[in-house]
Each structure stands twice: as structure tokens, then as C-alpha cells.
Amino acid sequence: MAYNIDSSHSLVEFSVKHMMVTTVKGRFTRFQGDVEINETTPADSKVDVVIETASVTTGDENRDKHLRSGDFFESEKYPTITFHSKQVEPLGNETYRVTGDFTMHGVTRALTFDITREGVTKNMKGEALHGFSGALTISRKDFGLEWNVALESGGWLVSDQVKISLEVEVVDKAAVAA
Numbered sequence: 001m002a003y004n005i006d007s008s009h010s011l012v013e014f015s016v017k018h019m020m021v022t023t024v025k026g027r028f029t030r031f032q033g034d035v036e037i038n039e040t041t042p043a044d045s046k047v048d049v050v051i052e053t054a055s056v057t058t059g060d061e062n063r064d065k066h067l068r069s070g071d072f073f074e075s076e077k078y079p080t081i082t083f084h085s086k087q088v089e090p091l092g093n094e095t096y097r098v099t100g101d102f103t104m105h106g107v108t109r110a111l112t113f114d115i116t117r118e119g120v121t122k123n124m125k126g127e128a129l130h131g132f133s134g135a136l137t138i139s140r141k142d143f144g145l146e147w148n149v150a151l152e153s154g155g156w157l158v159s160d161q162v163k164i165s166l167e168v169e170v171v172d173k174a175a176v177a178a
Contacts, residue, residue, distance in 0.1 A: 001039075001174075002172075002173040003035040003129075003170035004032070004033070004170065005031070005032060005033035005035065005170055006169045011166070012028045012031055012051060013027040014027070014165070015165075016140075016161070016163075017159035017161075018157070018159075019155075019157055020151065020156065020159070024058060024063075026056055026058035026059075026064075026067070027056075028052065028056055028081075029055040029057055030054075031049060031055070032050055033048055033049035034173070035130075035170045037130065037170075042088055042090040043088055045085075045096075046088070047084075047085040047088070047100065048082075048085070050080050053075040053080060056068060056075075072145055073105065083111070084101045085098050085099065086099055086100045087099040087100070091114065093116075094116055094117040094118075095114055095115070096114065096117070097114050098114070098115055098134075105143045111136070111138070113134055113135070115133065115134035115168075116133055117130055118131040118133055128171070128172040129171045131167075131169050132167075132168045133165075133166060134165075134166040135164065135165050136163075136164050137162065138162050140161075140162050
């Protein structure tokens, strides 16, 4: 079955270490995606997601402007982050390993992460929906996001490792189109 990501009930969040001691979180407020779930042959399932980099928010407008700048996402030149799955592998207990092409800042790399289906139900309109959660860690340097400042005490202002958390609700595409 074909589904759309319901961005109003989903979350794409990231976190990085700041000055080696605290964690700063942010999220993207504009994203969309298509999901095909093949219950009979899960390996034939597919995920395609597009995230608008200019929608980044951390709760601090100056930091958000910096993240949109050439030091980080370079949102005018690279307006989107995309993910296109190539393989979905069932691991049991409603957990799946998803592998695909992740493109950010003009760089595409293979990325693999696990997601868990949290449940299947119908919403208030009677539309079928599924909930998924997942987490992964990437190196921002792998995608050309290398801006940083060395700290006098050692270490860096912003960590290389970025933790990404996903909470995704998908709604039956046929019901949405009706």
C-alpha cells in the first residue's frame, strides 16, 4: 500500500554536542515523503523523503541563520536533504533495516538505519496509518559540513557526530487523495 508522510504528526530531529559538554537539538519543520509498505514481501517496501533545509529550527534565530548559511546547510544552494531507500530488510518484532541513498549538501552516501513500526491503526477519518520510529548517527563531515572552531580547552565547538531521531506517521495515500 502507498502512504504519505503526515508531517503534522511526524518529527525529524537532530542533536549535536556544543563545546563538548552540552547537547543542542534542532528539527526540520517542512518535509514530505512517500512510503510503500509491502506486507507480503517487506523487502519490496520503499521510502522516499525530501526535507527542506531552510526549515531548520533550534529555538535560536541567530543559530538557525548560521545553520542555513554557507558554513552548514547552505540552504540557497542546497535546498533539500533527500533519502531514497534501496533495500528494506525485516529484522523481526516489527523492526526493519533500511538502506538507501542519503543526499545532503550535494553529497550522496549510502546510509543504513533501523526503524520500528510502533503500530497500525485508523485515524479519526477512518484512514489507515502506521507509526514508525528510528534513530541513527552520521558524521556531518562526510557530507561536507566541516565548519568548526577549536576550543582553547581542547575539542571542538560543534561535534562531528550528529544524532538523528525520527518519529513518522504515514497515512494511506488513497484516502488522502479522495
